Amino acid sequence: MALRLLWASRVASHLRISVAQRGFASAVLKDLKYADSHEWVKIEGNKATFGITDHAQDHLGDVVYVELPELGHSVSQGKSFGAVESVKATSDINSPVSGTVVEVNKELTESPGLVNSSPYEQGWIVKVELSDAGEAEKLMDSDKYSKFCEEEDAKH
Amino acid sequence: MSLSRAKDLGLPLMNLVRLKGIPILEQLHLEERLLRTSSHNWCIVNDGTNVPTIVMGMSGKPAQLLELGPVMEDRVPVIKRFTGGGTVIVDKSTLFVSFICNKDDVPNVQPYPRSVMAWSGSLYGEVFKGINGFQLRENDYVFGDRKFGGNAQSIIRNRWIHHTSFLWDYNVRNMAYLKLPSRVPQYRLERDHTDFVCKMKDYIERSDFVEKTIKAVGNQFALKQVNLKDIDSYTEAENNLKTTRLLTLEELEKAMADTS
Numbered sequence: 092m093a094l095r096l097l098w099a100s101r102v103a104s105h106l107r108i109s110v111a112q113r114g115f116a117s118a119v120l121k122d123l124k125y126a127d128s129h130e131w132v133k134i135e136g137n138k139a140t141f142g143i144t145d146h147a148q149d150h151l152g153d154v155v156y157v158e159l160p161e162l163g164h165s166v167s168q169g170k171s172f173g174a175v176e177s178v179k180a181t182s183d184i185n186s187p188v189s190g191t192v193v194e195v196n197k198e199l200t201e202s203p204g205l206v207n208s209s210p211y212e213q214g215w216i217v218k219v220e221l222s223d224a225g226e227a228e229k230l231m232d233s234d235k236y237s238k239f240c241e242e243e244d245a246k247h
Numbered sequence: 248m249s250l251s252r253a254k255d256l257g258l259p260l261m262n263l264v265r266l267k268g269i270p271i272l273e274q275l276h277l278e279e280r281l282l283r284t285s286s287h288n289w290c291i292v293n294d295g296t297n298v299p300t301i302v303m304g305m306s307g308k309p310a311q312l313l314e315l316g317p318v319m320e321d322r323v324p325v326i327k328r329f330t331g332g333g334t335v336i337v338d339k340s341t342l343f344v345s346f347i348c349n350k351d352d353v354p355n356v357q358p359y360p361r362s363v364m365a366w367s368g369s370l371y372g373e374v375f376k377g378i379n380g381f382q383l384r385e386n387d388y389v390f391g392d393r394k395f396g397g398n399a400q401s402i403i404r405n406r407w408i409h410h411t412s413f414l415w416d417y418n419v420r421n422m423a424y425l426k427l428p429s430r431v432p433q434y435r436l437e438r439d440h441t442d443f444v445c446k447m448k449d450y451i452e453r454s455d456f457v458e459k460t461i462k463a464v465g466n467q468f469a470l471k472q473v474n475l476k477d478i479d480s481y482t483e484a485e486n487n488l489k490t491t492r493l494l495t496l497e498e499l500e501k502a503m504a505d506t507s
Contacts, residue, residue, distance in 0.1 A: 151359060152359075155306065156331075158306075174305070176306050178331070178364070179330070179360060179400055181305045181402070182359075183403045185404060246354070247357045
């Protein structure tokens with residue numbers, strides 16, 4: 092766990108954002124937005140980068156395959172656009188915002204494990220051009236997402 | 248347990264569909280449709296499939312997993328399914344049991360692979376109670392160290408499917424179509440197919456297994472039998488959802504050519 096916090100701190104330092112210290116819980120980075128289906132999004136102007144959170148990758152297990160969308164594919168907030176395979180399961184990845192895919196992380200084809208080892212950095216999945224910047228208001232900030240994860244885990 | 252009694256206990260409803268000899272492609276299409284366009288819980292039991300068929304997981308690569316020459320020569324159908332996991336060859340002796348659930352109807356199960364797998368292991372633990380050696384080992388159902396049931400899942404926003412192909416009996420010749428996969432459970436060690444798997448028929452009667460499975464499900468859900476012909480009324484209009492598909496001969500030929 093100390094290593095996870097060290098990793099999170101290094102990522103945060105690189106991204107020039109602060110990290111929420113959650114003790115033994117998954118890393119949650121401030122200045123990102125989060126969906127209740129455990130995707131994170133970083134918005135820069137009219138572009139957004141997203142992937143799955145540390146909480147998600149931890150619960151999914153070792154990712155062995157990532158199904159990526161085609162360039163130009165339209166994504167809608169809350170709807171699935173791809174999938175990851177881990178253990179014996181395919182799990183939908185849902186888009187936290189609506190837009191058009193302008194870039195996909197091709198590194199994930201050869202190295203799907205990046206989703207596990209670096210979910211907020213090298214494990215990013217797609218970049219989109221936003222169609223509705225206001226949609227991000229519906230997402231959770233880091234504090235709300237942290238609480239959401241804690242509540243979800245506490246139920247089981 | 249009767250349906251009314253189960254409902255009295257507040258158990259969530261699950262529709263039970265009993266099939267016999269339905270082609271595995273049709274079964275998988277049905278499951279994918281029910282997962283994505285129904286809001287009900289489903290248990291599907293298919294007693295055998297019509298012809299020997301190879302079924303790969305979503306990310307399966309034919310050249311890595313199959314002996315393509317014999318597969319094409321013998322015209323064995325090859326399907327890529329919508330769930331994860333490995334490759335099986337199924338036939339009329341295979342038993343299929345699938346669960347499609349709303350996550351909120353199974354609240355003690357988180358919608359993640361290991362949690363769903365543990366739930367299934369517990370359910371089948373009831374089915375095989377008294378039979379020595381049954382366990383969920385890594386992600387397989389085994390007697391001792393021999394696998395008889397392969398599992399796979401697909402998890403979407405609020406629902407999941409867990410389906411299993413049970414190796415009731417097998418033809419050694421059919422096993423020869425499958426290569427040793429690169430990703431194997433640790434307990435497999437380096438055993439080939441015939442040393443790794445076992446036949447379920449050596450441990451339990453076929454009808455006994457089906458009835459005990461339905462009974463175990465009935466301890467958690469209020470079961471209602473639904474006929475295949477009535478399923479349309481439970482789903483939204485079908486759109487182009489199918490990711491499960493039969494690979495073409497051209498695709499298999501290309502896969503073989505790309506490796507040589």
